[in-house]
Amino acid sequence: MEPEKNNLRYVPKSVIKRLALYCRILHRIEMDGLTRISSKILAQFLGITPAQVRKDLAYFGQFGVPGFGYNPHDLRIHLKKILGTDRIINLAIIGVGNLGKALLSYVGFKTQGFKFIAAFDLDQRKVGRKINELKVSSINELEKILKDSDVDIVVLTVPANAAQEVVDRLVKCNITAILNFAPIRIDVPSHVRIHSVDLAMELERLSFYLR
Amino acid sequence: MEPEKNNLRYVPKSVIKRLALYCRILHRIEMDGLTRISSKILAQFLGITPAQVRKDLAYFGQFGVPGFGYNPHDLRIHLKKILGTDRIINLAIIGVGNLGKALLSYVGFKTQGFKFIAAFDLDQRKVGRKINELKVSSINELEKILKDSDVDIVVLTVPANAAQEVVDRLVKCNITAILNFAPIRIDVPSHVRIHSVDLAMELERLSFYLR
Incomplete structure (x- = not known):
């Protein structure tokens, strides 16, 4: 059955957050050779109620x-369509320091259908170098290169004090989705989505269990 | 009021996950100069119901x-105590590639009270080098160095095919908390907590909004 696309703008953010998680769990279940899964088991993996699982999926x-429950393979394919990850998604990265270089070679992106097609840095010594077969361009060429490219999402790995300025330029280039690793709050217009990755939060969650 | 520590083992994982998020939101609210916040507003930030917020906090x-609601500063200090992040938490990192180097200099860890006290790598060319004033040790010395140190959490940034073997060694060294960046499923005994960071999941969530 096709998801009802008209209603997707009303889906709560928390549900979208769980969709990618459902996909991972379903993939693991598939790999284990199972051909059905109940909302109860899915709920246990996520730490929510089975009713919430059914409500989440009912949006789509x-x-x-x-x-009977769900067929893990079929459900995963459906969810990938809803997430829009059933096609290759093009990425650009801005800031080719240690983190930038690590992300450019992060295997997990490639296996999930993400592809870096552009990389930028301010440092002229890095410009022209190749990382994972991708040539680093000068940040001065950002507007020119983005105009002619099909970049879907920009990954931001610049220092905190440079982040807002770069984001302002990205917004002018009609970029609407940004994954930010700079530990700073960034303002964007309401039509632009910016998700900030906070790596310290994972450590805080682990700390709880140290007692 | 002191949290009831006896009951903490029954707190659902999903609640612990939200605690660190509550801390971030409360900190932001404090910085904005607000001195009270309702469960309704907290709930809006997290995309859950106000009843769930009250239920989450009631565990502690x-x-x-x-x-009236909550005083953001007081609540944050309480939650940090519960998370155990009201003291410095010592980290070791294994694998000093690009990602390892990036994490060693990640400002967000330091500001949240996490401190790297040991770093290991297999590559003898890296051993003895200093990164952010921390000397890289040989992985051969893992057991010896961990025995004499107060490492709380190990951050794992080794290639996927080396991850399980390293984790088995960490478990023997009585490490009970591991933050894993290797994109692979790792088995640990039930008394050990391993959290895996899946950076692709953030991109998948952003993809939804590209339509």
């Missing part, structure tokens, strides 16, 4: 069969 | 005043 149409 | 004692 009718999946699964009452009393 | 009685906070806030009905009809």
Whole structure:
């Protein structure tokens, strides 16, 4: 069944956040050779109620069969379509320091269908170098290169004090999705999505269990 | 009021996950100069119901005043105590490639009270070098150095095919908390906590909004 695309703008952010998680869990279940899974088991993996799982999925149409559950493969394919990750998604990265270089070679991006097609840095010594077969361009050429490219999402790995200025330029280039690693709050117009990755938060969660 | 420590083992994982998020939001609210916040506003930030916020916090004692809400500063200090992040937490990192180097200099860790006290690598050319004033040790010395140190959490940034073997060694060294960046499933005994960071998941969530 096709997801009802008209209603997607009303889906809560927390549900979208869980969609990618559902995909991972379903993939793992598939790899384990299982051909069905209940909302109860899915709920256990996520630490929510089975009713919440059914409500989450109901935003996107009718999946699964009452009393049988879901087919993990079919459900995952559906969710990938909804997320828009059933096609290659083009990335650009800005800031080719240690983190930038690490992300450019991060295997997990490639296996999930993400592809870096542009990389930028301010440092002229890095410009022209190749990292993972991708040539680093000067940040001065940002507007020119983005205009002619099909970049979907920009990954931002610049120092905190440079982040806002770079984002302002990206917004003018009609970039609407940014993954930010700079530990600073950035303002964007309401039509632009910026997600900030906070790596310290994962450590804080682990700290709880040290007692 | 002191949190009821006896009951902490029954706190659902999803609640612990939200605690660090509450801390971030409360900090932001404090910085904005606000001296009270309702469970309704907290709930909006997290995309959950106000009842869920009150239920989450009730695991740890009685906070806030009905009809008034919470004092953001006091609540944050309480939550940090519960998370165990009201003291310096010592980290070791294994694998000093690009990602390892980036994490060693990640400002966000330091500001949240995390401190790297040991770094290891297999590559003998890296051993003895200093990164952010921390000397890289040989992985051959892992057991010896961990035995005499107060490492709380190990950050794992080794290639996927080396991850399980390193984790087995860490478990033997009585390490009970691991933050894993290797894109692979790792088995640990039930008393060990391993959290895996999946950077592709953030991109998938952004993809949804590209439509």
